Amino acid sequence: MRELVFALEYKPGCNRVADALADHPDARVRSLSLHATADRLWRVDHATGPPAAVAAIEEAFLNSDYYADCLTTEDCGATQTTRVLDRTEDTLVLYSDWERTPSCASVPHIAHDHLGDGVLFETRHEGRHYTWRLIHSGAGDVAAFFDALQAAIGECAQMEMLRTAETAASAGGRDGASTDLTPEQEAALRGAVEHGYYESPREVDVGELAEHLDVPRSTLTYRLRRAEEHLAKQHVTGEGVTDGPSPPI
Template structure:
């Protein structure tokens, strides 16, 4: 059986460097996740699902419709690309957007850099929370991951901090998702340990998120993301553990 590889990383954008990140940073409870994302050598299509307050959704829609967004183009100046963005569905707390981007030689994006170094058939999943933009890639494992990250870092430059969150066999990822195996990343462990040591989980809190982020020398959005993911994983592990230790019902 062919084994695929999972690659998870995040870009934490500086203010003013990504319109979507700026909009989400102003509305911390809003989220954007990809429902579908496809790329060829010269085009990119994606469908995104956003949740949040009506004000947040208006800001997100405006960011997507602004011409300098270009569906993940990493060019620092106007690259001459053409993009069409349409609203597919809208409600008070939900927004679905479709983007079609035709790139130029000056354009670069995560999917296109991935195609260059990881080969065809890469699957993409994204989640955008605040300035924290997380990418999950599933690839064959035959490509050059180091070269991918080198080119991506060069394309991103100083506009965002890049953090590798996970690289593993997809079989291991499935075991973790099913609760049979679980491990926090070193960054998540460090954030969780600092939160406990500095009284973040005390009631009342002895330190707030901003102070804890400053102590760890990371953006507050990065700290929030790491703690949320660590808490989610520990909660799932706890529930899975309880399920496994529960006695089966007595047959009558």
């Protein structure tokens, strides 16, 4: 089995969910379940955030001119239904059922076309960054998948490859975490250290750091968060733990 992890960074106006999340940096949307066939898609998503953010996410999902997961920028004629399964002030669970048309394009359907049946999907949406994790048999044409995906997203989003590797089972029981950061995450982390972002008190805030590194603030925040998450998981699983006690704080 093979794992593919990549992120799409949507430009303003290209995806209403991304626009809503960009306005509410503390909000998140993650998939609880996602299944696709050649002509249909079903998914359940879990959104969290402050009440205003959850309301904006609900509005974006329920009232978009076209399905939020579609890569087209106009109505493609698909038949889609989105229902609220659960709702509190700071959480939202949504069920979506989407029937594809010939002009529709989405990550799951492009994956089905080029990687075959049985692809597993996991998604996480933060700000304008939409991260996808795919597990597939390894028998499909990965290069053709990414070519088709790049053609479908056009000018609406930038794609960033985060990881491509064997899964834990194929690698002999490892937990599946990559041992290396992506070059973009490594550069963000090094820049943060060099400019004093991790000093106490901080010598720069994230906006100033983004200016120093000539990277959009949302992109830098995303890369730092993913790098920090990666390093924390390495530490907890023992990959980054040293012998002996930690130095005093």
